[in-house]
Amino acid sequence: MLTNGPSLPACGHRNSVVKSPLNRIPLELHTSESIYFKGMCTLAAGTRGPATSIDVAKLAGVSQSAVSRTYTKGASVGAETRARVEAAAAKLGYRPNLIARSLMTRRTNIIGLAVGGLANPFYAAIVEQLSNALQEIGYHVLLFTLTDETDSDELLQQVINLRLDALIMASVSLSSSLASSCQSNGIPVILVNRTTSADGCSSVSTDNEAGATMLAQYVIDAGHSRILYVAGTETTSTNLERERGLTSAIAARDGVAFQRIAGDYDFKTSAQEIAQLLSGSNFVPDAIFCANDFMAFAVMDALRFHHGLRVPQDISVVGFDDSGPASWLSYDLTTYSQPIPQMVEAVISILQAVAQNPDAAPQHVVISGELIIRGSCRGRGDG
Amino acid sequence: MLTNGPSLPACGHRNSVVKSPLNRIPLELHTSESIYFKGMCTLAAGTRGPATSIDVAKLAGVSQSAVSRTYTKGASVGAETRARVEAAAAKLGYRPNLIARSLMTRRTNIIGLAVGGLANPFYAAIVEQLSNALQEIGYHVLLFTLTDETDSDELLQQVINLRLDALIMASVSLSSSLASSCQSNGIPVILVNRTTSADGCSSVSTDNEAGATMLAQYVIDAGHSRILYVAGTETTSTNLERERGLTSAIAARDGVAFQRIAGDYDFKTSAQEIAQLLSGSNFVPDAIFCANDFMAFAVMDALRFHHGLRVPQDISVVGFDDSGPASWLSYDLTTYSQPIPQMVEAVISILQAVAQNPDAAPQHVVISGELIIRGSCRGRGDG
DNA sequence: AAGTCACTTGCATGCGTATGCAACACTGTG
DNA sequence: CACAGTGTTGCATACGCATGCAAGTGACTT
The missing domain is CATH 3.40.50.2300 (Response regulator)
Incomplete structure (x- = not known):
């Protein structure tokens, strides 16, 4: 099923107000002078949807590179330039398009999280805490809920289509075909609460x-x-x-x-x-x-x-x-x-190791839980 | 927080085996003849990571457009061409890059799903069933788990950065600033199990x-x-x-x-x-x-x-x-x-309406639940 | 036989961003 | 004053794919 996704009109370019093809829209439309063209009700972006780095560059009177560098960690931008860019960006409501960025950097900052059966509160807790931790360090979480009917392989191939940075499988078993698929595409797989014989993927589990x-x-x-x-x-x-x-x-x-x-x-x-x-x-x-x-x-x-x-x-x-x-x-x-917090911590640690070196050897972390004695089992002296 | 995301080496181009800049790599590297260059261990994609539509086109002896059309619903491709493309794609393990596709189509097919407190089994059930339904019709689900500490506005601005197709907020209240943010960026918002005074966004709730x-x-x-x-x-x-x-x-x-x-x-x-x-x-x-x-x-x-x-x-x-x-x-x-199934159904229906016409008026669906009489409350005759 | 129409195909371009390179500006040292 | 060194900037290009347009191919009508 390599289709376009949801069946929707294939027209695209929802912003093209006029009938003429996009590449005939004069470049002037990109400039800030045309802000009020057609009187759209959005902010300052004019008819072209969200503002782009080019729009910001024009307004700030700098190059597009400068805008890009302003929002790229570690790039070198002068204080003056940065200030002008930020002012222009604020005025236009500009936010970097993460999709476009991903295309360049080849990193989406999105982690796939596959889970089966959220009705089990333990799985729900794993999802919640894992998701919180991932968000905290700047990742996004793409959730895959697996049911008995879903062909997990088919579904998870999309991990590859989307070029996710990694795939975490919580309480879900890994088919060998998927494992090799991910591996050959360089997508790290981390199993949580499962282990596997397939090598190449990491795992975090309790003893x-x-x-x-x-x-x-x-x-x-x-x-x-x-x-x-x-x-x-x-x-x-x-x-x-x-x-x-x-x-x-x-x-x-x-x-x-x-x-x-x-x-x-x-x-x-x-x-x-x-x-x-x-x-x-x-x-x-x-x-x-x-x-x-x-x-x-x-x-x-x-x-x-x-x-x-x-x-x-x-x-x-x-x-x-x-x-x-x-x-x-x-x-x-x-x-x-x-202990979910420790398991989450281990996952994060593996993730960061892999992010720095995609060829790092897979890790297998086993965490010790502990006996929790409550009242549902007769104790030694209760006989 | 408009940074590059997780702090990682900003180098990029993890595939560049040689030190020379990308734009000096001779075009020949893109052809199928160079498959075994450098003896990388991946499949047939050579040193350049996953195969692209250009790789497939070269192998199949057709144009890149033909490859694209093969995987674009509604495009016209001849049977012969399609067969050659599919054969080549299979050989190279090609899968369309959804990131690149999104950049063109301006649709990500990703829906944001924000939820607070998965410890509550009702919320967990909503997430699971909603996610299942969305996956079934070809959407991906980006999960946002909100905690008391998370600045939900800050987090959800990322919905805009990622150009998500819509945002569903389940059991989470909507700040007015976020609402207007989404609205001005043309991102539909659907509230589930909450209503709001902010107009412009739809809602699904029980009576x-x-x-x-x-x-x-x-x-x-x-x-x-x-x-x-x-x-x-x-x-x-x-x-x-x-x-x-x-x-x-x-x-x-x-x-x-x-x-x-x-x-x-x-x-x-x-x-x-x-x-x-x-x-x-x-x-x-x-x-x-x-x-x-x-x-x-x-x-x-x-x-x-x-x-x-x-x-x-x-x-x-x-x-x-x-x-x-x-x-x-x-x-x-x-x-x-x-009744979660009906609520999910309503959400899906709204979503599809919005997908076809982004300017459609927001809907407010109220669903009737029913009294479920069990044993925790004394009945009429039990007094 | 010429014309019409439906269907395919390739070319060229653009989506919004990141980045190597070269040019430049400026500081401090000898 | 010349020079090396450091920090900034713009240009050009590439990421992988979708799509308008024009050209091409047959099939079918009149």
Whole structure:
């Protein structure tokens, strides 16, 4: 789909007031003398839309280069010149056209941010904090929300079309074709909360396996011996690592039974699966280890309101992420934290490294979270 | 802040392998014969980064125009030509540079989306669904996350610098200076979940006043007579309208007492304010009307876990929005829905109208939500 | 057979900015 | 006073693509 985008009249040049082709509009129209031509209601820009650096140059009586240099960091401009340019710019309401600038500099200062499932408050928090941080250092953020139907590859090819400076994929897996696509086009890719076997792209993630092990040990230490794992999306690195952490902790102890159901990191799915398991009653868990908080909320609600079970008295529940609602008292969820501020910091750091040297080796940052003990899991002495 | 963006080496031309200035590189470098020059590891594009339409044209043996027309909707290209171009493009991995295209067409196909506070799941849902819809019709979404510290005007001036096709402000108020800025630059502004007195920009919102009245009547009909209003941010249109709806319903009935506290649409603030009120005990409400769901969650938690009150047996709570967690069984919140899909649809419709005719009159769409009766408020017969 | 019309194609130009180069102005040193 | 050095400025060009115009090609009508 290499089309023009939204289907709109292909005419272009919405500013051409007269019918004649643009290249016949006499150059005089560009001068400041024609400001009131046609009596348009906009500011001083006349009929030609926003003022350009040439307009400013003419008004200030300097060259276009001087205007450009005034707004280019590190360029050398005399104080006098700068003042005249700034005065003229203010009068015309001039602002540099970032699109044109990008064409020259080959840098857009736009970072792509792909995310799937903002309904999960943890992802929403990542997006918000990442976006804030990027804005703070002068980047713009182009948001890609991925759904199950969207062909993520197709969509993200646009990253290349737009020549974005980098692509951050938060909680989204990377297809190998996209990875190589970006790589061959020199667009750095940073994975957040995912890892990949594809080399060439950086990643920032939490120590999922160690965290899950720590969490599992806590659960087991509290005296639980029949643990149910509510798995996330099967193919994701987070699910694999967390499950590995859990099962290794279980394997290290005698007499702990393990069962799993598939929650797919989805609220409804988790609720349905837990209901099905409990009605089947083949396996009656005394603790439920959810691959993330979001599913834990669904599970807790199902346990309490559909099955009349008390949490944690009748059954314990733990999650992973420490997302916002985990600390809401209705859930008060024991979980393992993914420290978003640190993850954001790592992303920024990688980004800046890459910006300075596009050929820098990809980095893989693993951040340690911590066990967050709240009330959804019976503690050691509560038995 | 009209600088070059992130502070990076201002050198540019990262592709210039040799030290000589670009304009001395012989034209031959542009031809396909020089593909293997310098043995770069990228695909067939040689040393010059991504392939351009000129590269494709040379390889296909046609003019650059032909390449451009192949990827321009509505342009006329012969089947033979198109085939040759596509073959060449595939071989070179060519993708049209949208930046360059934008410079010509004066349309970026990028929509700005400003939002404040993604922690509120309702806002997160708006962003997700809006973004999905925009992507579906070929737009890109540039996300602006506003915090209390960000100077929204300063930040959003960049909308103009980037020549975005439109700006959508979701749950964010519009400063008049920004409004006029956009207007004078011909950038359409659409407010979602806010209205404004500034003319010139469109808006999409729910019938806040009517909804609040309906909700209030339901609460009163259930027998409540001491209603506490947890206000949202005082200056927002939503808060004003909802409070007006509530107080008018109260005024219409005899013997209903009213009190208010300020929650500022914030989770913690609401919890603190409710605690303070209940400990002061000047006013003991039998129902709490929260200006949005998000605060209602905080309030319910505070009531239940800090004050030992049962909801709805001891006290009723209602919210506004019908955001995701409102249907989570821990809250099971009675609320008034803001139908996001319809709001999104309205935004898209306005956008397309504006795209076809930039001078179209601004539209103000008001959408009807509906009363969502759940379990957080005592019903008529439950007394 | 000449004319008409629809469709393609290439040429040339322009979108708004950044930047290498050369020319210049000015300061301070020997 | 000549000269090197530092800082400014304008000129010209390029970034990659879209598009008006004119020229060209057939097909079809009269």
